[in-house]
Amino acid sequence: MTLRRSTAIRATMTMLLIALASVTTQAQGRGGGRHRGANDSQPNRQGDDQAKEWSDRFEEMASIKAVLKDVKVAKSAKDSIGRIEQTYKNRFHTYANAAKRTFDDAHAQSEPPNFGQLDTLFGDARKLQDQEYSDLRQLLADDQRATFDANVVRRRADDDKEAAARRERMQRSRSRAEGGSGYSLGRGSGIGGRALSPRAST
Secondary structure (H helix, E strand, O other), X not given: OOHHHHHHHHHHHHHHHHHHHHHHHHHHHHHHHHHHHHHHOHHHHHHHHHHHHHHHHHHHOOOOOOOOOOOOOOHHHHHHHHHHHHHHHHXXXXXXXXXXXXXXXXXXXXXXXOHHXXXXXXXXXXXXXXXXXXXXXXXXXXXXHHHHHHHHHHHHHHHHHHHHHHHHHHHHHHHHHHOOOOOOOOOOOOOOOOOOOOOOOO
C-alpha cells in the first residue's frame, strides 16, 4: 500500500468518525430537550393531582356511611336519611368546584395555590357537615345516638389527619416552587381576589 493511499484512507476514516460524533451529539441534544420538557410539566401535573385530591375530599364530606356504622336506623327514617344525604351532596359539590377554581386561578397566575385559603374553605365545609350530622341525629333513636356520636368523633379525627397530610404535601410543593420549579410566588395576594366560600342554601 502506497503512502498516498494510506493517508487517504486515514483521512476518510477521520471524516467518518467526526460525522458519527456529530450525529450522536445532535441525538443527545434532542433527547435532553425532551427530558427537560418532561420536567417542566411536572409542576402542572402535581397541581392537577392536588386539585383533584381537594375536590374529591369535599365531595366525600357528604357521605354518611362512616358515621352510621353499627347504627340501627328505623325503616321509617331511611327515606328521610337518603334525602338528607342527597341534599348535602349537592351542597358539598359547590365546595368541590370552589376548590378546583382556586387551583385553576393559581395556575392561570403561575402561582402555587394558597393552602391557607383552602383551609378556610375546608373549615366552612365542616360547618355544613355539622348541619348534616345534626339533621341525621334527630332521626335516630335515643339508644343509637351514642354510637353515632362516637362515629362522628372518629371521622373528624380521620379528616384532621388527612387535612394535615394535604397541607404538608402542599408545603413541600411550595418549597420546591420557591427553589425554581417555575412558579412565581405572590405572597399575600390571595387567589384571584375571589371569595372562596359558597353560600350554603338553607
